[in-house]
Amino acid sequence: EEQTSPTSSSSSPPPSSHFIGRKEDVVQAKRVTKLVGGRDVLVLCHQGKLHAMDMRCYHTGGPLQEGDIEEIDGRMCIVCPWHKYKITLAEGEGLYQAVNPSATPPKPTWRSKGVKQRVHQVTEVNRDVYVTFNDSPDTIDSDFYQTERYRATINKT
Ligand code: FES
Numbered sequence: 001e002e003q004t005s006p007t008s009s010s011s012s013p014p015p016s017s018h019f020i021g022r023k024e025d026v027v028q029a030k031r032v033t034k035l036v037g038g039r040d041v042l043v044l045c046h047q048g049k050l051h052a053m054d055m056r057c058y059h060t061g062g063p064l065q066e067g068d069i070e071e072i073d074g075r076m077c078i079v080c081p082w083h084k085y086k087i088t089l090a091e092g093e094g095l096y097q098a099v100n101p102s103a104t105p106p107k108p109t110w111r112s113k114g115v116k117q118r119v120h121q122v123t124e125v126n127r128d129v130y131v132t133f134n135d136s137p138d139t140i141d142s143d144f145y146q147t148e149r150y151r152a153t154i155n156k157t
Contacts, residue, residue, distance in 0.1 A: 092117035
């Protein structure tokens, strides 16, 4: 049960990380959403491993905290409850099923659209869970649903 990783032995949280909660609370809740540093993040525990990503789906902002987790083509994915988009937990890649129409019967295969959801780094220090933002300067599709412009639209309703 106890996992030892290089990061869990350090005694102070990484610089510019954000506190999420106690490890046992996150594990028990399985899903935790929190607004930290101006971003709504989802931290989830699956098979003993913690993952973090932007909370709103890159497609049209669906609540990923309510999604099921499925293994697709050997990769763990969260499935958005709104339109069933599949997002890999580790990389934030959007997966889709491509069908070769010339094959009989048409044979679907899973393909990647590339990174669509911003995934963040999780660190555990003294059984506290912290998230450090993925600061890749490239725009990732899920970024839009973290903007003030988007928040203004949902707060109106
Ligand atoms: Fe997530 Fe459409 S909003 S699949």
